[in-house]
Amino acid sequence: MTAQEIFELVRDDLRMVEGEFAAQSDAAVEPVASIGRYLLDGGGKRLRPALLLLAAKCSGYEGQSAIKLGTVVELIHTATLIHDDVIDGADTRRGRASTNSRWGNHLSVLAGDWLYMQSFQIALAERNFKILDILIGLTQTMVEGELLQLARLGKMDLTEEDALDLVYRKTACLFGGCAKLGAVLARQESLEFPLSEYGRQAGMAFQLVDDVLDFTSSAAKLGKPVASDLKEGKVTLPLIYALETVHGSGRKKVESVLQDKGFLRVHPEEIVALVRETGALERTLARAHLYADNARRCLDVAPDSIYRQALAAVPQFILEREY
Numbered sequence: 001m002t003a004q005e006i007f008e009l010v011r012d013d014l015r016m017v018e019g020e021f022a023a024q025s026d027a028a029v030e031p032v033a034s035i036g037r038y039l040l041d042g043g044g045k046r047l048r049p050a051l052l053l054l055a056a057k058c059s060g061y062e063g064q065s066a067i068k069l070g071t072v073v074e075l076i077h078t079a080t081l082i083h084d085d086v087i088d089g090a091d092t093r094r095g096r097a098s099t100n101s102r103w104g105n106h107l108s109v110l111a112g113d114w115l116y117m118q119s120f121q122i123a124l125a126e127r128n129f130k131i132l133d134i135l136i137g138l139t140q141t142m143v144e145g146e147l148l149q150l151a152r153l154g155k156m157d158l159t160e161e162d163a164l165d166l167v168y169r170k171t172a173c174l175f176g177g178c179a180k181l182g183a184v185l186a187r188q189e190s191l192e193f194p195l196s197e198y199g200r201q202a203g204m205a206f207q208l209v210d211d212v213l214d215f216t217s218s219a220a221k222l223g224k225p226v227a228s229d230l231k232e233g234k235v236t237l238p239l240i241y242a243l244e245t246v247h248g249s250g251r252k253k254v255e256s257v258l259q260d261k262g263f264l265r266v267h268p269e270e271i272v273a274l275v276r277e278t279g280a281l282e283r284t285l286a287r288a289h290l291y292a293d294n295a296r297r298c299l300d301v302a303p304d305s306i307y308r309q310a311l312a313a314v315p316q317f318i319l320e321r322e323y
Contacts (some may be wrong), residue, residue: 001309001310001312001313002313002317003317003321005310005313006050006054006310006313006314006317007046007050009054009057009306009307009310010050010053010054010057013053013066013067013070014046014049014050014053014070016067017046017049017053017067017070017071017074018040018046020067020068020070020071021036021040021071021074021075022036022037022040024036024071024075024118024122025037025040028114028118031103031107031111032110032111032114032115035082035099035103035107035108035111036111036115038099038102039078039081039082039099042093042094042096043094044094046074047206047314048073048074048077048174048175048178049070049071049073049074049178050070051175051178051179051182051199051202051311051314052066052069052070052073052178052179052181052182053066053070053182054182054307054310054311054314055178055179055180055181055182055183055195055198055199055311056181056182056183056185056186057182057305057307058182058191058195058302058303058305058307058308058310058311059182059183059185059186059188059191059195059302060186060188060303061182061185061186063185065126065185066182066185068122068123068125068126069122069123069126069131069181069185071119071122072119072120072122072123072135073119073174073177073178073181075115075116075118075119075122076115076116076119076135076138076139076142076174077174078115079112079113079115079116079119080112080142080146080174081093082099082100082108082109082111082112082115083108083109083112083146084146085098085099085100085108086100086105086108086109086112087146087150088232089232090228090232092225099111116139119135120132120135120136123135128184130184131181131184134177134180134181134184135177137177138173138174138176138177141168141169141173142169142170142173142174144169145166145168145169145170145173146170148165148166148169149166149170149234152166152235153232153233153234154233154258154259154261155235156235156243156251156254156255156258158235158240159240160237160240160241162240163235163236163237163240164204164237167203167204167207167208167211167237168200168203168204170207171203171204171206171207171210172199172200172201172202172203172204172206172207173200173203174203175199175200175202175203175206176196176197176198176199176200176203177196177199178199179195179196179198179199179202179311180192180193180195180196180199182195183195183196190301191301191302194298194299194300194301194302195298195302197294197298198295198298198299198311199295201291201292201294201295201298201315202291202292202295202314202315202318204288204291205288205289205291205292205295205315205318205319206318208237208284208285208287208288208291209285209288209318209319209321211229211236211237211238211284212238212281212284212285212288213321213322213323214226214227214228214229214236214238215227215238215271215272215275215276215281216272216281217322217323221322221323225268226268226272227263227268227271227272230254230257230258230271231257231261231262231263231268232261233258233261235254235258237284237287238275238280238281238283238284239254239271239275239280240280241278241279241280241283241284242274242275242278242280244278245278246274246278250274253266253270253271253274254271254274257271285319288318288319289319291315292315292316292318292319293315295314295315296312296315299311299312
């Protein structure tokens with residue numbers, strides 16, 4: 001099943017999610033309303049609400065609550081991106097000016113806060129404590145991930161375990177929550193853990209591919225400069241693997257970028273070459289493939305349907321994406 005076929009199954013629902021997102025943004029005070037519209041117009045894959053919708057349908061649920069919760073997870077994801085860009089001092093997002101570079105840090109932080117609160121306002125209307133528990137738990141985990149990342153900025157002595165823990169907190173926990181919410185809506189308790197684990201494993205693969213693309217893709221495709229993670233002081237898994245075998249001048253190049261907080265004495269291409277030559281990219285992708293395989297196996301207990309087939313195809317879409 002192709003990516004187009006996957007998203008086609010929930011196309012109409014995703015349009016309703018975008019409509020709900022727009023309605024929530026329009027109801028906000030300015031400039032939050034303008035920021036919300038700007039972010040919505042910026043596009044995006046809408047993978048997180050798509051996972052929730054597919055998981056709900058795979059579990060046997062059809063209803064408006066899936067649209068509402070799809071909007072909730074997209075609002076949470078968007079709020080996280082806004083706060084990340086402020087913290088990272090990012091200038092671009094998806095090929096356009098980031099909210100902080102356009103509206104400033106203060107307004108951007110408050111807009112992100114509003115999106116978080118609005119997402120919980122929508123979720124609260126479902127009157128389901130299990131849903132709230134999932135959303136509060138994953139949001140707390142994501143904030144903890146941001147705090148841990150801040151504490152580790154500029155450090156070269158990170159381990160594989162450190163990197164994977166951060167990948168879980170910042171990305172995979174939301175994927176897991178999205179898939180689990182689908183089972184919760186359908187009241188299929190036996191599917192809650194398998195779908196949650198499916199989402200977590202798929203999310204781990206997603207972020208590892210993202211980390212590889214930071215070194216291999218182009219600025220035009222990424223919508224941000226290549227090797228921007230290192231420029232922001234983040235040492236991701238490919239670089240951790242590379243540093244295990246690199247010594248001398250190679251390590252000094254990485255140290256220079258971290259000290260300068262930019263590519264002042266070292267060109268990005270030098271770091272990309274360093275990571276490529278050590279086999280770190282292949283090693284990271286191999287790890288991503290393992291997570292993708294694990295995700296597919298988690299679906300064995302789900303009833304067979306076109307929606308389970310779509311969920312099973314998502315990991316391959318994640319592995320093959322170019323941006």
